Amino acid sequence: MNYDELVNTTMEVGYLLLSNGAEIYRVEDSMRRIFRAYGVETGDVFVIPTCIFATVETGQGKPITGFKRLYTRVTNLDKVERANDLCRVVCYKKPDFQTVREEVRSIDQRPAYGFWTQVAAYALIAFSFTLFYSGSFADACCALVCGAAVRLVIDFMGRFSTNSFFMNIAASCVAATLALLAVQFGFGANTDKIIIGALMNLVPGIVITSFMRDVIAGDLIAGLIRFVESLLVATAIAIGAGVALLAPRLIWGV
Amino acid sequence: MEAYLPCLYAFIACVAFCLVFNMRGKLIFFTSLGGAIGWFVYLLLSPLQNDIVQFFLATVVITLYSEIMARIHRVPVTGYLLIALLPMVPGGGIYYSMEYCIAGNTEMFLETGLHTLGIAGALALGILLVSSLVRLWHACGDRTEPHA
Numbered sequence: 001m002n003y004d005e006l007v008n009t010t011m012e013v014g015y016l017l018l019s020n021g022a023e024i025y026r027v028e029d030s031m032r033r034i035f036r037a038y039g040v041e042t043g044d045v046f047v048i049p050t051c052i053f054a055t056v057e058t059g060q061g062k063p064i065t066g067f068k069r070l071y072t073r074v075t076n077l078d079k080v081e082r083a084n085d086l087c088r089v090v091c092y093k094k095p096d097f098q099t100v101r102e103e104v105r106s107i108d109q110r111p112a113y114g115f116w117t118q119v120a121a122y123a124l125i126a127f128s129f130t131l132f133y134s135g136s137f138a139d140a141c142c143a144l145v146c147g148a149a150v151r152l153v154i155d156f157m158g159r160f161s162t163n164s165f166f167m168n169i170a171a172s173c174v175a176a177t178l179a180l181l182a183v184q185f186g187f188g189a190n191t192d193k194i195i196i197g198a199l200m201n202l203v204p205g206i207v208i209t210s211f212m213r214d215v216i217a218g219d220l221i222a223g224l225i226r227f228v229e230s231l232l233v234a235t236a237i238a239i240g241a242g243v244a245l246l247a248p249r250l251i252w253g254v
Numbered sequence: 255m256e257a258y259l260p261c262l263y264a265f266i267a268c269v270a271f272c273l274v275f276n277m278r279g280k281l282i283f284f285t286s287l288g289g290a291i292g293w294f295v296y297l298l299l300s301p302l303q304n305d306i307v308q309f310f311l312a313t314v315v316i317t318l319y320s321e322i323m324a325r326i327h328r329v330p331v332t333g334y335l336l337i338a339l340l341p342m343v344p345g346g347g348i349y350y351s352m353e354y355c356i357a358g359n360t361e362m363f364l365e366t367g368l369h370t371l372g373i374a375g376a377l378a379l380g381i382l383l384v385s386s387l388v389r390l391w392h393a394c395g396d397r398t399e400p401h402a
Contacts, residue, residue: 021336026332075276076276077275077277077332077333077336079276080330081333084330113273121273121274122274124266125267125270125271128263128270129263131259131260132263132267132341192350196346199345200340200343200345208374208377209335209377210336212382213385216381216386237348237352245356
């Protein structure tokens with residue numbers, strides 16, 4: 001049994017799961033199962049949203065440890081689903097490590113929806129949430145533009161690899177400014193409904209649910225990290241929109 | 255009928271979120287249906303006159319739906335739960351709290367802010383309850399089955 005290969009391959013599977021938005025317990029559980037499938041009962045794993053640690057003990061009692069640091073996490077449910085399937089297959093069939101790695105690589109290269117599809121999706125989210133929060137149809141059409149702008153700003157800021165706090169401030173500020181302008185020029189009627197619709201793109205709903213699931217599963221550190229993350233995003237959204245709302249009041253005293 | 259139109263909007267919003275989070279195939283329909291069902295339950299319970307309880311019960315229904323669908327389709331429950339719960343997230347509450355805050359209306363800011371926190375807590379409690387029950391059920395049953 002090649003223990004180095006085992007640790008490396010398992011880390012790759014864990015990294016694939018975690019970096020695409022799987023919950024902590026799912027990553028830990030999958031990695032442990034893979035260790036056990038290859039006959040290593042002493043494999044231990046510790047995962048938090050920013051790191052993966054894994055240790056196995058060789059037949060001679062020598063520990064082998066792997067460590068991987070994650071800098072960016074995205075939510076790509078298609079990849080999570082495939083990676084989960086891969087884990088099942090690995091546990092049943094126990095293929096050699098080379099095959100597993102090739103499979104990991106092919107999952108990693110699966111296509112995501114294109115950039116303009118995403119822009120359209122952001123616009124659609126803003127559109128439907130404006131209607132959802134009882135805005136008028138005209139408001140929803142303004143929100144279409146604001147939602148698309150949010151995606152464009154995120155993409156633009158992402159090119160300078162700024163932190164996500166500043167990115168959220170900028171995106172929510174732009175969305176709120178556009179909403180104010182739209183109402184000022186008479187395209188929409190309710191500024192608040194348009195802004196809420198556009199900002200639903202940024203609201204950390206994803207983080208809130210996954211942080212609860214982490215806490216339930218007993219991964220308290222991971223839960224804390226995500227909780228702080230969601231607080232930061234919510235603050236950033238409030239600051240961005242607040243600046244946009246406050247600026248005209250201060251300048252023109254509207 | 256008019257009153258239940260938001261369910262349709264929630265459905266459309268969930269479809270769009272599925273695109274953002276790169277979900278594929280027939281799962282898009284079933285996940286979005288979860289979001290619509292959740293809001294339908296919320297509206298159905300409106301005679302209760304207590305929106306925190308409404309949010310809690312709607313979350314319970316969504317989480318149950320997600321756990322069941324994930325087992326039927328043999329996919330991780332992650333995607334179902336993440337997306338179907340998004341329409342429940344109190345985006346409006348966050349926005350109005352902020353607006354009261356910058357308007358200097360401290361009383362309304364505190365009231366809206368605490369109410370928003372209450373809704374978030376109701377969501378969390380709903381997920382906690384169902385997920386814990388599902389885990390309990392799992393622990394009593396077959397231990398070798400991987401996580402759905």
